Each structure stands twice: as structure tokens, then as C-alpha cells.
Amino acid sequence: MSEPLGVALVGCGTVGGGVARLLLEQPDRLTARAGRPLLLRRVVVRHPEKPRAVRIPPEILTTDLDIVLADPQVQVVAELVGGVEWARQAVCRILAAGKDVITANKALLATHGTEIFDAARKHGRAIAFEASVAGGVPIIAALTQSLAANQILSLQGILNGTSNFILSAMTETGQTYAQALAEAQERGYAEADPTLDIDGTDAAHKLAILAQIAYGMTVPLEAIERRGVGGIDSIDIRFAGELGYIIKLLAETWLSEGLLAAHVSPVLLRRHTPIAQVRGAYNAIHVTGDAVEDTLFYGKGAGQMPTASAVTADLIDLAIGRTQRLFQTQRLWSHDGPRLKMRPADSVRSRFYLRLLVDDRPGVLSEVASVLAQHQISIASVIQHEVPDLPAEQRVHLVIMTHTASTGYFRAACTKLDGLPFLSSPAVYYPVEDYKER
Amino acid sequence: MSEPLGVALVGCGTVGGGVARLLLEQPDRLTARAGRPLLLRRVVVRHPEKPRAVRIPPEILTTDLDIVLADPQVQVVAELVGGVEWARQAVCRILAAGKDVITANKALLATHGTEIFDAARKHGRAIAFEASVAGGVPIIAALTQSLAANQILSLQGILNGTSNFILSAMTETGQTYAQALAEAQERGYAEADPTLDIDGTDAAHKLAILAQIAYGMTVPLEAIERRGVGGIDSIDIRFAGELGYIIKLLAETWLSEGLLAAHVSPVLLRRHTPIAQVRGAYNAIHVTGDAVEDTLFYGKGAGQMPTASAVTADLIDLAIGRTQRLFQTQRLWSHDGPRLKMRPADSVRSRFYLRLLVDDRPGVLSEVASVLAQHQISIASVIQHEVPDLPAEQRVHLVIMTHTASTGYFRAACTKLDGLPFLSSPAVYYPVEDYKER
Numbered sequence: 079m080s081e082p083l084g085v086a087l088v089g090c091g092t093v094g095g096g097v098a099r100l101l102l103e104q105p106d107r108l109t110a111r112a113g114r115p116l117l118l119r120r121v122v123v124r125h126p127e128k129p130r131a132v133r134i135p136p137e138i139l140t141t142d143l144d145i146v147l148a149d150p151q152v153q154v155v156a157e158l159v160g161g162v163e164w165a166r167q168a169v170c171r172i173l174a175a176g177k178d179v180i181t182a183n184k185a186l187l188a189t190h191g192t193e194i195f196d197a198a199r200k201h202g203r204a205i206a207f208e209a210s211v212a213g214g215v216p217i218i219a220a221l222t223q224s225l226a227a228n229q230i231l232s233l234q235g236i237l238n239g240t241s242n243f244i245l246s247a248m249t250e251t252g253q254t255y256a257q258a259l260a261e262a263q264e265r266g267y268a269e270a271d272p273t274l275d276i277d278g279t280d281a282a283h284k285l286a287i288l289a290q291i292a293y294g295m296t297v298p299l300e301a302i303e304r305r306g307v308g309g310i311d312s313i314d315i316r317f318a319g320e321l322g323y324i325i326k327l328l329a330e331t332w333l334s335e336g337l338l339a340a341h342v343s344p345v346l347l348r349r350h351t352p353i354a355q356v357r358g359a360y361n362a363i364h365v366t367g368d369a370v371e372d373t374l375f376y377g378k379g380a381g382q383m384p385t386a387s388a389v390t391a392d393l394i395d396l397a398i399g400r401t402q403r404l405f406q407t408q409r410l411w412s413h414d415g416p417r418l419k420m421r422p423a424d425s426v427r428s429r430f431y432l433r434l435l436v437d438d439r440p441g442v443l444s445e446v447a448s449v450l451a452q453h454q455i456s457i458a459s460v461i462q463h464e465v466p467d468l469p470a471e472q473r474v475h476l477v478i479m480t481h482t483a484s485t486g487y488f489r490a491a492c493t494k495l496d497g498l499p500f501l502s503s504p505a506v507y508y509p510v511e512d513y514k515e516r
Numbered sequence: 517m518s519e520p521l522g523v524a525l526v527g528c529g530t531v532g533g534g535v536a537r538l539l540l541e542q543p544d545r546l547t548a549r550a551g552r553p554l555l556l557r558r559v560v561v562r563h564p565e566k567p568r569a570v571r572i573p574p575e576i577l578t579t580d581l582d583i584v585l586a587d588p589q590v591q592v593v594a595e596l597v598g599g600v601e602w603a604r605q606a607v608c609r610i611l612a613a614g615k616d617v618i619t620a621n622k623a624l625l626a627t628h629g630t631e632i633f634d635a636a637r638k639h640g641r642a643i644a645f646e647a648s649v650a651g652g653v654p655i656i657a658a659l660t661q662s663l664a665a666n667q668i669l670s671l672q673g674i675l676n677g678t679s680n681f682i683l684s685a686m687t688e689t690g691q692t693y694a695q696a697l698a699e700a701q702e703r704g705y706a707e708a709d710p711t712l713d714i715d716g717t718d719a720a721h722k723l724a725i726l727a728q729i730a731y732g733m734t735v736p737l738e739a740i741e742r743r744g745v746g747g748i749d750s751i752d753i754r755f756a757g758e759l760g761y762i763i764k765l766l767a768e769t770w771l772s773e774g775l776l777a778a779h780v781s782p783v784l785l786r787r788h789t790p791i792a793q794v795r796g797a798y799n800a801i802h803v804t805g806d807a808v809e810d811t812l813f814y815g816k817g818a819g820q821m822p823t824a825s826a827v828t829a830d831l832i833d834l835a836i837g838r839t840q841r842l843f844q845t846q847r848l849w850s851h852d853g854p855r856l857k858m859r860p861a862d863s864v865r866s867r868f869y870l871r872l873l874v875d876d877r878p879g880v881l882s883e884v885a886s887v888l889a890q891h892q893i894s895i896a897s898v899i900q901h902e903v904p905d906l907p908a909e910q911r912v913h914l915v916i917m918t919h920t921a922s923t924g925y926f927r928a929a930c931t932k933l934d935g936l937p938f939l940s941s942p943a944v945y946y947p948v949e950d951y952k953e954r
Contacts, residue, residue, distance in 0.1 A: 096807070100665055100807060104665075107665075107667065108665065111664040111665070111845070111846075112664075112845065113844070113845035208662070214807075214808035214809065214811060215811060216657075216658055216662030216663070216811075219654075219657060219658075219661065219662045220654055220657075220662075223657065223829060223832070223833060223838075224646070224654030224657045224658075224826075224829050225654070225825065225829065226549040226550075226828075226829050226832045227538055227542075227545075227546065227549070227824070227825045227828035227829050227831075227832065228825055229545065350793055350795075351793055352790040352791075352793045352794060352800070352812075352814055353790075354793075355788055355789055355790045355792075355793050356790060357788075360810075362790070362812075367825065368821075369534070369538060369652075369821040369822065369824055369825035369828070370652035370815060370816065370821070370822050370825035370826075371652065371815070371816050371819075371821070371822055372798075372814075372815060372816065373652060373653060373654075373813075373814060373815035373816075374790075374800075374812070374813075374814035374815065375811075375812075375813060375814075376790055376810075376811060376812035376813075376814070377808060377809070377810060377811035377812065378808065378809050378810065378811075381809075383806075383807040383808070383809070384807065384808050384809055386665070386807055387663065387665045387666055387805065387807035387808035388662075388808075390664075390665035390807070391661060391662050391663065391664050391665050393665075394661070394664045394665065395661060398841045398842060398845050399841050400661075400838040400841050400842060403836045403837050403838050403841070404836060404838060406551070407549070407550065407551035407836050408549075
């Protein structure tokens with residue numbers, strides 16, 4: 079039997095508690111898998127006296143990170159506190175103290191990846207971060223090793239469980255956005271302040287990490303155009319359904335003509351595909367590689383034990399010594415990665431779903447079609463339902479699916495349409511996935 | 517730059533040709549990922565003069581495995597010939613010559629895993645086999661490392677592309693089994709003799725490999741009850757659709773009450789789930805772990821480049837030195853694994869779909885219900901459509917969905933039903949997935 083691996087946790091909330099549970103309750107299993115014991119030596123918390131679901135031996139609880147840094151029996155520290163600034167400093171100090179780091183902190187990686195990976199390289203340590211994207215779904219391992227023979231062509235992720243829960247509830251039960259958000263909050267799937275989830279920022283953080291691994295590119299958050307699910311109208315979900323589509327919040331990045339495109343947006347997906355059936359708090363990532371072709375990785379995107387499963391897999395890999403090997407070979411968040419240019423959002427070509435609330439009078443469709451034609455946008459299909467014959471109902475939804483068009487031209491057309499007198503509210507539009515030209 | 521890794525291929529058919537293509541056409545990419553060059557030093561083929569899609573330098577082609585065994589510049593040999601007996605001897609000789617082995621040969625692993633893994637341990641070498649199950653889908657890596665913190669509770673795989681292509685074609689186009697099989701053969705998805713695919717043997721081989729990794733158990737093929745797609749009736753696919761289900765050939769193994777169950781069978785799956793939407797030649801594996809909960813891994817189950825992607829990922833892992841670390845820690849196909857007992861098929865509890873072709877006369881449903889009740893089988897729903905009022909149509913399909921029942925009791929009931937005078941042909945039945953008690 080080899081020497082035990084000494085582990086410390088920084089943070090013992092949901093995820094930290096789950097990791098502690100596995101370490102304390104499954105020592106035999108983990109020893110067998112890692113080839114040596116994984117010993118929980120220290121747990122850094124803010125409030126040691128707080129009652130916890132998992133019983134941590136009181137003598138290993140501390141409020142002082144310095145005790146961990148000075149402990150020669152700790153070889154790996156898992157940073158599970160979240161937030162950026164304190165975590166950044168803590169991770170840099172842990173690496174400087176000669177210890178390997180595991181982190182589940184997507185915001186930290188997305189915003190300070192270069193700094194902390196440089197620190198790790200400088201100190202000869204490794205960083206593992208499987209839990210930072212998509213919880214229990216092993217997408218980091220898939221991209222770093224299982225698909226390593228491939229040039230990744232595209233990544234499409236359902237990466238934010240809150241957004242996916244809201245969209246699924248709206249699709250399946252016909253709830254409004256406000257109702258679905260309230261239910262998500264009630265069930266604990268959404269924070270009291272859900273801003274970062276519903277505006278697409280959380281998904282963009284995760285996408286930046288995936289793009290780093292797939293393309294070696296540090297994609298700044300401001301280069302990822304973001305539209306979240308906030309305020310999405312249930313009528314669009316209904317029309318999408320009528321057309322055979324489901325709306326999902328996708329975080330996507332793909333290569334085309336040597337440029338890297340990236341965005342977060344609600345997108346219409348064909349209903350009868352595995353990714354369209356990813357419901358509730360599940361996450362999934364569809365990866366296309368030039369050799370492997372299409373793949374999909376699916377699972378719980380958050381939650382105590384699914385995320386703890388990912389952190390503990392990282393611990394096992396460090397115990398076996400595999401992460402260190404990989405870390406030395408790869409050069410993530412390094413300065414000598416490829417320098418791909420980002421594709422401007424306007425030049426992305428896509429099909430679009432377009433909904434216009436228009437006056438129900440002659441000539442409207444003709445004028446809309448004419449604006450689209452002027453912008454070289456070709457119409458694939460149109461839905462306009464008859465409205466009840468009542469004086470109050472003088473407006474009608476006009477839904478148009480376009481053929482593939484340039485996003486820039488399409489948006490210019492929408493701006494033009496928004497200025498027309500018969501439009502009651504601005505044009506609503508989303509990309510349609512299946513025919514996107516790449 | 518480290519020393520190159522010297523690679524030999526044994527076999528240069530579909531998969532070997534794909535691996536050769538990656539090695540010869542993408543040297544920069546693979547060197548970057550592996551941290552050192554992967555050099556193709558030898559290719560063992562039967563007919564060196566045969567024209568090939570990828571141009572192999574003639575000086576590295578040979579018909580003689582001994583040349584590879586004696587070549588000190590070859591450190592890894594990928595066995596990509598298929599078949600069992602020749603491959604078994606070749607792999608043992610390669611290991612004895614001090615070289616690591618990659619194999620895509622599921623039949624070899626399923627039937628001689630213990631022998632070749634013992635040989636690898638004896639000679640201090642490693643065996644990698646990602647490509648042996650589900651082509652480009654990295655299910656071996658997922659089970660051996662990404663989910664290593666888990667007790668695997670169940671595995672359900674769509675592992676045979678031929679069967680899935682046939683069932684998808686029948687479901688989507690209403691083809692008969694014979695028509696769908698003919699189309700699969702025309703398109704190259706089915707062999708001229710498709711026996712091992714359509715009788716479930718191929719899926720059982722792959723299931724045995726997955727069970728070995730998940731449970732450390734060597735499950736003999738004869739312990740895996742097999743029903744293939746051969747002769748499946750399109751009427752059952754239609755009735756399943758009417759009930760909201762899709763029929764898939766699943767290879768499943770799961771733990772319950774300390775016993776390991778395993779079978780290959782057509783199964784009814786709820787339509788609106790990711791696994792039910794796995795179509796055509798795609799494969800997928802649904803894995804449930806006690807920490808990670810539900811996960812799904814999806815991709816091309818066969819084909820030149822998807823399978824080559826998996827083999828080349830194994831080469832990269834060997835070049836980095838990660839496989840060797842894992843191999844020493846795990847003890848696959850070893851004699852000291854856990855000794856789980858297999859669950860007898862009769863004791864598995866499941867819901868069932870049952871279709872009876874019966875005379876259209878009074879008292880039939882009552883008698884059927886009575887036989888089921890005698891065997892403690894409770895009926896969840898019944899479909900019997902009106903038949904056209906013609907003298908020729910005196911028989912009718914009676915479709916029953918049961919509540920959860922013991923397989924043994926259920927089969928006894930079917931035997932009893934088959935003996936009743938109003939049945940025109942034997943009862944047809946399949947398990948129903950979603951409510952299986954585990």
C-alpha cells in the first residue's frame with residue numbers, strides 16, 4: 079500500500095459537504111480506486127460550530143487557511159468556496175505552498191485562469207477542475223483526453239440548470255416565465271438573486287472554460303455575446319413546439335473558416351434529438367470532433383453528490399498521478415496557445431425564428447416579406463393563425479422561419495421591421511440550430 | 517521534447533486505416549496532445565500489395581508479426597484484426613515481447629479477458645481498450661476514472677448499431693423487420709451474416725466488458741440472457757408508439773439486493789428521454805452511480821474515424837504515461853475481484869408489455885385477466901382496437917401493460933396463456949424500462 083494522499087477542503091457547504099461525505103463514509107471504495115487512502119486532514123470553514131449534515135471530526139475543522147498551507151501532511155487542497163477574489167488569492171497561496179489544487183470555481187477559472195495556471199506551472203503543481211463545468215458530467219476529462227485525437231469542431235452546452243429548469247417547466251406545463259422562475263426558486267434550483275443564471279453569465283463562464291480546453295484560447299467574457307432566458311415569452315415556446323422544436327439555452331462555440339464563434343442564446347432545437355430531451359436541472363454538452371463526429375455527455379449539472387463525484391474523481395486522479403502527467407503535457411491558459419480570431423457575431427450564418435406582433439390588416443405580410451428580401455433573407459415557412467372575430471383582437475402573431483442568413487443582415491432587417499407602424503412590439507427572434515452553416 | 521512513442525498496428529482494415537490516417541496526417545496535433553511524437557513504425561497486414569485509402573509507406577508494411585515483436589523501437593501495438601483465436605495468441609506474444617497493447621476486440625476481451633490481463637500483469641505491461649465498446653463514445657474512461665468515486669448502480673447500453681439502425685428504421689418509416697435489415701445491409705450497417713448483431717451476442721460481449729469495469733466481475737456470456745431484435749414485429753413497435761414508448765435493444769446490468777442482474781433484450785423506453793432518441797447507428801450508455809446519479813454518454817458506435825478516435829486517445833494516454841498508472845491501480849479481469857452472485861433472470865422484477873393475438877369473442881379478456889391474476893400480475897392498461905366488421909377478421913390484438921411483476925411469474929403466465937385455445941400465436945412480450953424495480 080502506498081502512502082496516503084492528504085486532502086484538505088476549503089469550504090464545506092453543499093459541494094464540500096458531499097466530498098467530505100465520500101471521503102469519510104467510503105474509505106475502502108476510494109482506497110481501492112486510488113491505489114492508496116485519501117485522508118481528509120483539514121477542513122477550512124468560516125463557522126466551525128455550525129451544525130452539518132456530515133459529521134466532520136472537530137479536530138480537523140479550522141477557520142485558518144494558513145494551518146493548511148503549513149501542514150506537510152496535506153498534498154491536495156480542494157477550493158470549494160466560490161466567489162472570485164478570496165478564492166483567487168487562496169488558490170495562489172495553496173500552489174505557492176507546494177500543494178496541488180482542485181477547484182469547482184468556474185467564475186475563477188473564466189476570469190483568472192491564466193494567473194492561476196501560471197502560478198501552478200511556476201510552482202510545479204497541478205490544477206484539476208472537472209467539477210467547474212456541468213457538475214457530475216465528465217466533460218473536462220472527455221475534452222482533455224478521450225477526444226484528444228480530434229480537432230474539436232463545435233461545442234453546444236446546456237450548462238445552466240436554472241435556465242433549463244425554467245424552459246422545461248414552461249415547455250411541459252405551459253407556465254409563464256415568472257411562474258417557472260418562482261417554482262425554480264421554491265425548489266432550490268434558482269438563487270434568490272438569479273441574475274447570473276438567467277442573463278447567461280454563468281453559462282458564459284463555463285463556455286469560456288470549455289473553449290480553453292477545446293481550442294487553447296482564452297476567450298474573454300466580453301467576447302461571448304449573451305442572451306439569457308430572462309423574460310422569455312411562453313408564446314414563443316408554443317410556436318416553437320408547433321414547428322417541431324424545443325427552445326433551450328445553449329452555450330455554443332465552434333470553428334468556421336479559421337475563426338472561433340461563441341455565444342450564449344436561447345436556440346430552437348429539433349424535438350426528436352437527444353439534446354432537446356435534456357430536461358429540468360440536467361446539463362448536457364454536444365461535442366463534434368473531426369474524427370469522432372457527434373458525441374453527447376449528459377448528467378446532473380449541479381447538486382451535492384453529483385458535483386462531489388467530479389471533485390472526488392479529480393482526487394483519485396491526483397492520487398494515481400495521472401493528473402500531474404496530463405498537466406505537464408497540456409498548457410492550458412498559457413501564453414503560447416494558438417491565437418484564433420473570434421468571429422464577429424454579425425457574420426455568423428444561421429436560420430432564424432422570427433415572431434412579429436402585427437396589425438391584422440392587408441399588406442402587412444407583403445411589407446414584412448419585402449423587408450426580409452431587401453436583406454437577402456429567404457423565408458422557409460410562415461405561421462399566422464386566424465384570430466377570433468372580435469373588435470378587441472386586431473393584432474396577430476406572424477411567425478416566420480427563415481432559411482440560413484447572416485446574423486448581421488437579419489438584425490438589420492429586425493431593426494427596420496421594428497420601425498414599421500404596424501408592429502405593436504419589437505421583433506422577437508432566436509437562432510434555429512439544425513441548419514446552422516458552420 | 518521527449519522520446520517518440522513507437523507504434524505498430526496489427527490489422528489495417530477499417531479501424532486500422534483510420535488510426536494510420538490520424539498518425540500519418542495529424543502528427544503535429546498528436547505530438548502536442550501527447551507531449552511527444554507518436555511514430556507509426558510498423559503495420560502488419562495480410563496483403564501488403566492491396567490498395568488502401570490511406571497511403572502507408574511501403575517500408576513499414578509487413579506480413580510478419582515477429583518483426584514487430586523484435587523491433588525495439590515499437591513500444592505499443594494496437595491489435596485491430598478482430599476474431600478471437602489468432603488475436604488472443606498475438607496479444608499474449610506482444611505482451612511477452614514487452615510492449616503495451618491497445619485492442620478494439622470486444623469478443624477477445626469478453627471471452628479471454630482474464631488470460632490476457634494476467635499476461636499483461638505478469639509482463640508489467642498495460643492494456644487499453646476504449647474502442648472495444650461503443651466506438652467513439654468514451655465509456656471506458658468514464659467508468660474507470662470519471663465515475664471512480666461511485667458505486668455503479670446500473671448500466672443500460674444501446675451497444676449494437678445494426679440493431680439500433682433496424683429498430684429506428686422500423687419506428688420512423690414503418691418498415692418491416694426484413695425491409696429494415698435489407699436496408700441496413702445495403703448501407704453497410706449490417707454484415708452479410710448479421711447473426712451476432714441481431715441475436716444480441718455482440719451487445720452481450722460489450723456488456724460483459726462494461727460489467728467487468730463497473731463491478732470487477734467476470735460475467736460469463738452464458739450468464740447474460742439474450743434476446744435480439746431478430747424477427748421483431750412492426751406491430752409491436754406501433755403499439756409501443758401508441759403507448760408513448762420506443763423499443764430499443766438494451767444491454768443492461770444492475771445491482772439489486774447484492775445480486776448482479778444482466779440481460780440483452782428489446783425494451784420499451786419512454787419516448788421523451790434522451791436515450792429513447794438515440795437513433796440509427798448511434799450508441800449510448802446510461803450509467804447510474806450512487807453519487808453522480810444519472811449520466812448518459814452518446815456517440816457513433818462504429819465507423820472508421822470514430823473508432824480510430826478512441827484508439828488514438830489510448831495511444832496518447834499511453835504516451836503520457838497515464839494508462840500505465842491506472843493499469844497498476846486497477847485489477848481488471850483479476851482473480852481477486854469481488855464475487856457478486858448473478859441474479860437469476862426469473863427473479864428480476866419489471867413491468868411488461870404483452871401482446872396476444874386472440875379470437876374476437878366474448879370471455880377472452882376475462883380469461884386472460886384471470887390467468888394474469890393467478891400469477892400475481894396486475895394490469896396497468898389495455899388496448900384492444902375495433903376490427904373491421906368482416907368475416908375474415910375474427911382475430912384481434914390484445915395489448916396489456918402490466919404493473920411491476922416477477923419475470924418468472926410473468927413467463928409462467930405466458931406459458932399458460934400460450935396453451936389457451938383462443939390464442940392464434942404465442943404471446944409476445946418485452947420488459948418496460950421506466951418502472952423497473954431495482
